Amino acid sequence: MKMPPLHQEFVLHFGEMGSRWGINRTVGQIYALLFLSAEALNADQITEALGISRSNTSMGLKELQAWRLVRLKHVPGDRKDHFTTPDDLWEIVRILIDERKKREIDPTLSKLRALEMQGPVGDDYSEARISELREMIEMMTGFYEDMARLDTEKLVRLMTYGSRIAGLIDKVGGYLPASRG
Amino acid sequence: MKMPPLHQEFVLHFGEMGSRWGINRTVGQIYALLFLSAEALNADQITEALGISRSNTSMGLKELQAWRLVRLKHVPGDRKDHFTTPDDLWEIVRILIDERKKREIDPTLSKLRALEMQGPVGDDYSEARISELREMIEMMTGFYEDMARLDTEKLVRLMTYGSRIAGLIDKVGGYLPASRG
DNA sequence: CTGGGATTTCAGAAATTACTGAAACTCTCG
């Protein structure tokens, strides 16, 4: 693995964290490498920098593309495909949350709805628990979807605003409809 | 695995989702079982319901306790330890986010800070990319910590309010300090 | 067409992670 020390440490860290993030070591490393790289890299460059097999690189890139975390970029005069990460970090965060939601939450939400559809087949407690869980997930994903709709500038303002937002709602809350349509 | 069909389906689903959530199958199943259970269960009941080994149950419960997702509950007149999940779903969500933050984000934030401390050891692009990433993570975790401080009632109000919150900030934003801290 | 570079697929090997049963330990009650 030959690259500047900073890159090296960063790449190794992402590799280690990979398993906690639900991706494997090499996928984490490939992402880290591309993230720090000013220019797009081709698969052979990645293979060499990380000291892994060419096929492993190919699979890693495929997975990162499935996550929409890396993009293909054509370099004129080069037949090879080159890869980059989006420049805009906010975009990366949105993609990450969307994809995790899709993989980790949506299937469970569907399952909960399906279970409720079956009608009363359990004891009261478990039925109630399942409904409550579904409602909570719907509220949280609904909120996220609302936030994701905001443009970056507004989002930054909101986050910087922090918990004072709550006071704001207290103040004006009475004059506004209590729930979303 | 003998339990009502509703429980069974729910438990199996949590087992399957486990790997996506960064826990293993049995840990997911144990959690699901306790979640639906009106009364606290002891380790033997869990072992029998899920058809796994007693030691596996013990390890699963230990991991769930490390996540603070299950609690010990003493049942009078019974020497065995009994386990439950918190009743309040909001509390569960807070715990989940806190713990995931601790495992998935905090180590990276530390690493980024450490890398920046080393002074200028990389190219300009990668240095900038790392700072930018650290700042973004700090903003998001800061916002989360602010939100976590709110009581449930305010939080529900805020989430229900959704994206209209942004308009609210637009309206009063000028009269308030631009940043926290 | 077709020759050859570029990429992907895939079956098996390697590495990692999960699970089990047996043994060790802990705690409490008599």
Place this chain on the structure above:
DNA sequence: CGAGAGTTTCAGTAATTTCTGAAATCCCAG
């Protein structure tokens, strides 16, 4: 103190996941 129920640890095994090299496929320039 010490018997025994209850729990945890741990070493070995099973299952799963990741990685590799070879073969197959793709695709464009000539």
